[in-house]
Amino acid sequence: MKNKLIIILHSEDEDKINYALGITATAASLNRDTELFLTGRAIMSFLEKDSKTKLNNTNSNELLTSIMELKTKISVCSGALHENIIKESELRKDISFNISGLTSILNPKNSRDQIIFI
Secondary structure, eight states, X not given: OOOOEEEEEOXXXXXXXXXXXXXXXXXXXXTOOEEEEEOGGGGGGGBSTTTTTTOOSTTHHHHHHHHXXXXXXXXXXXXXXXXXXXXXXXXXXXSOEXXXXXXXXXXXXXXXXXXXXX
């Protein structure tokens, strides 16, 4: 059994966002259990009103579409929503987000998971 790959995206830099999307899409397409965990200011690029803001690389939207089609889990840190004063209702409607916290990733039952922080 392959270990789950969790990409924690904290950066709001558009190149780093694109790279995180690329890693996530590639791992998911290889049938690896994968999760994209949005935290910090990265969540600003996934708001309904600013959905294109930091997804400007030529393939960012294509990668995001692939991630969604592969039914990859996309989580948003509840603490980041609070810190950025964002309501869950302000997130993009075309993406099914799971609202959770770091405890869901750092839980001892997930000790074999691989984590990449961007």
